[in-house]
Amino acid sequence: MMNKPISTPVTRYLDQQQVDYRLLPQQHATITIEDTAKQRGVRPEQMVKSIVLRDMGNQYTLACVPGDQSVDPKKVRSLLNCRRMTCVDSNSVALITGYQPGTVSPLLLKTPIPVVFDVQLTHQTLITISSGHAMLGLSLRSDELIALCQPTIAPICRNN
Numbered sequence: 773m774m775n776k777p778i779s780t781p782v783t784r785y786l787d788q789q790q791v792d793y794r795l796l797p798q799q800h801a802t803i804t805i806e807d808t809a810k811q812r813g814v815r816p817e818q819m820v821k822s823i824v825l826r827d828m829g830n831q832y833t834l835a836c837v838p839g840d841q842s843v844d845p846k847k848v849r850s851l852l853n854c855r856r857m858t859c860v861d862s863n864s865v866a867l868i869t870g871y872q873p874g875t876v877s878p879l880l881l882k883t884p885i886p887v888v889f890d891v892q893l894t895h896q897t898l899i900t901i902s903s904g905h906a907m908l909g910l911s912l913r914s915d916e917l918i919a920l921c922q923p924t925i926a927p928i929c930r931n932n
Contacts, residue, residue, distance in 0.1 A: 780904045782877050791916050796900060796909035805839040812900065812909045816840040819909070820893060820901045820917075822876040824865055824885075827854035832868055832885040836878050837929050838892050844930040848888055851926050875902045878921045887923040894918070894925060 778795060786793050798811035809816045819839030825848055826832050833852060835843040845857040862873045870882030878887050878901060893899055899914045918925070 778903070778905065778908055780908070782879050782901075782904045782910065785880055786910070786912070789920060791912060791920070793910045793912040795903075796911055798907050798909070801906060808909070809839060814900050814909075814911065817892070818896050818899050818911075820878065820889075820899055822869075822878055822902070824860045824868055824876070825857045826860050826864075827852075827857050829855070832860070832883065833857070834869070834876070834878060834881065834885055834887045835890075835928055836887065836893065836923065837890040838896075841890065841892065841929040843890075843928055847926070847928045851888065851924065851928065852886065871902070871904055872906070875904050875906050877902045877904055878917070878923065880904075887921050888928055889918065889921070889923040889925050890928045891925055892927075892929065 796812035802808040805816050816839040820836050821839045823835045823843050825835055825845055835848050837843045849857040865873045868883050869876050896914050898911050900909045900911045903910050
């Protein structure tokens with residue numbers, strides 16, 4: 773295994789699970805998926821965008837979609853048989869997930885909540901997730917991430 777100088781709870785977890793991954797460091801802070809993908813040398817559709825949704829009963833779900841797509845809360849609501857779902861505010865993201873906005877990983881969530889992956893993520897052999905650190909992404913096999921997360925897999929992207 774390669775030398776891994778940067779360590780986060782997510783990288784340590786992947787090491788414990790004996791999952792191969794590649795570090796994707798970036799030189800500068802980014803705001804957009806496109807900028808982040810460019811700095812990390814990946815395509816936006818390989819990136820897992822993780823969005824925390826809340827229903828009217830304060831039940832939370834982590835919706836994961838390709839970086840170049842948007843989640844459709846109505847599709848997640850229908851899938852989970854919930855009433856209205858909305859994105860949580862940025863202040864709530866860290867309280868629920870343990871990660872700052874923009875660094876949410878589908879692994880090691882602070883609060884156990886359902887995770888839903890859009891089916892398109894299964895079409896990529898390699899996908900990238902956040903390491904929990906804003907300046908470091910991780911590339912790993914999609915099937916290994918799915919085995920670790922055990923998400924529900926369904927079409928949850930907004931139709932373009």
